[in-house]
Amino acid sequence: MPSPGRCTAPTRDAAPEPSGSEEPSEAFRPILEIENLSVAFPTNYKEFVAVKNVSLSIRKGEIFGIVGESGAGKSTIGVAIIQLLDYPGYIKSGSIRLDGEELIGKSDAELCRVRGRQIGSIFQDPQTALNPVLTIGFQLKRAIRLSTGMTGAQAKDRAIDLMNQVGIPDPEFRLRQYPHQFSGGMRQRIVIAIALSGNPKLVIADEPTTALDVSIQSEILTLFRKLCKERNVGVILITHDMAVINEVTERVAIMQGGVVVEQGQTEHIINDPKAPYTQALIRAVPRSDVKLNRFVLWHKNQVENEIKEDHRAIPGWFNSNYEDALPDPVLEVKNLSVAFQSKGLFPGRMKKAVKAVSDVSFQVARGEIFGIVGESGSGKSTIARVLCGLEKPNGGSIHYKGRNISGLLRRRDVRQHCLDMQMIFQDPFSSLDPRQSIASLIAEPMKVHNLVAPAAIPGIVHDVLERVGIDPGSASKLPHQFSGGQKQRISIARALVTRPRLLICDEPTSALDVSVQAQILNLLKNLRDDLGLTMIFISHDMAVIRQMCDRVIVMNSGVICESAQVDELFEKPVHAYTRHLLRLMPKFSLRTT
Secondary structure (H helix, E strand, O other), X not given: OOOOOOOOOOOOXXXXXXXXXXXXXXXXXXXXXXXXXXEEEOOOOOOEEEEEEEEEEEEOOOEEEEEOOOOOOHHHHHHHHOOOOOOOOEEEEEEEEEOOEEOOOOOHHHHHHHEOOOEEEEOOOHHHHOOOOOXXXXXXXXXXXXXXXXXXXXXXXXXXXXXXXXXXXXXXXXOOOOHHXXXXXXXXXXXXXXXXXXXXXXXXXXXXXXOOOHHHHHHHHHHHHHHHHHHOOEEEEEEOOHHHHHHHOOEEEEEEOOEEEEEEEHHHHHHOOOOHHHHHHHHOOOOOOOOOOOOOOXXXXXXXXXXXXXXXXXXXXXXXXXXXXXXXXXXXXEEEEEEEOOEOOOOOOEOOOEEEEEEEEEEEOOOOEEEEEEOOOOOHHHHHHHHOOOOOOOEEEEEEOOEEOOOOOOHHHXXXXXXXXXXXXXXXXXXXXXXXXXXXXXXXXHHHOOOOOHHHHHHHHHHHHHHOOOOHHHOOOOHHHOOHHHHHHHHHHHHHOOOOOEEEEEOOOOOOOHHHXXXXXXXXXXXXXHHOOEEEEEEXXXXXXXXXXXXXXXXXXXXXXXXXXXXXXXXXXXXXXHHHHHHHOOOOOOOOO
């Protein structure tokens, strides 16, 4: 039986699903049928087949999941359905039928009558899906006009009705606002409203909750369930998040390398996966019910039966800085406060200061991974920036290795602080200069701070790349030639060459696939064990926090709500806000036999 809360096809329990030659009932008739679909992209060298002989069916009123890593072909299926493939991609073979009507072979004019009216699309990033210089009302009413023919007062009334349906308060006022005046979750709701403007039979949602806070993610998933139930709409949910798939879908297809390796009822796939790749993907998902030592990883078409911790030899360059014992605690923050004050409309006038962090105190013990968790705007990243000297505090003190570093003035002291405390940022794409080679990026901190003789730099770059799992032979390549996970490894390597004692990780895995995330989390744990590093790990993902951290603080609106050992926090949360976050978190716990 599907788990409670999942959206299921109408009248599911009224009769068994037809089999054999029986004519399927209306409830079980697929709204979308894909048979032997192949999508190819010609290149200068050879044709690349992104999707290979994929067959799927989606019923009315159900949420069907397509899950896989980057490059698996799941998003390609989504754009192939509405035939908006980037040139020179094309549908090589197969059939796509919407409510029994073949879509492949239709003219552009015919497809324009399908897009929006019969098939709605929700994209991953609402910030880029919405035009920043047009009001929300203009964009929503334009979609209504194109898909339904309504104009004037009718279109406005329809827009207000859609805004109400997706849960945006005071819609008449907010229609006059621009995308930047909405939060990330609200922008996603607007994109959903636009997708629903033509009363579609099918909605394609491509990574609609990626990088959203747990509460906003919960709101969006609840909205999808509501749409399925009330509108009888079929939804294709494309994602790499297995916890989200487990939470809301009834059926799921697992993709790897353009091929569907397994599909079926979500509950069966999660608890009894047959394909080795599916098994590895599920084992790489951070769990909230139990803390694991390391994640089981996927390697060369097979699952490692034993967890390899990969403790490689540490080069002498690193050992030379890690021999001295650190004091305990390494870091002590007392009554830290940070406020931001922006300029007013008129010269000389200032707006009211906004308190980002208020009276925050905590200690970080030697060799531990200390977690800071909270939603966007909670102040967790502001704390990280203050610790690294990128922001100035308004009050309180920061003691690192027993010394107050809150107001370092001497250039020499600031330099040593920067070397000793390094930060890994959330987005590896924007944290690496696209014009420099990897070797140059990693060598730069050593050259700027004159840490070592120039002749020794290539050897150190080789050693650190090997240590983080990047082929040293790739050192001459540019950042765009690496995957997202490899870029994050390169960011870690660049942070390590200054031989830091404290590593601050600000959402280092939030934009990564689940298996790549597992690799990075394993790597950080190995570095902590091998180098004796102390880490501060910042995240909005509660399951990742449980897997990584020893102790954790929960932040809300700039203040600490709760501080505890990580297992104690998950098993016996004290504060109401902590219980709220845990309750909203997508549940992913494997059935035990």
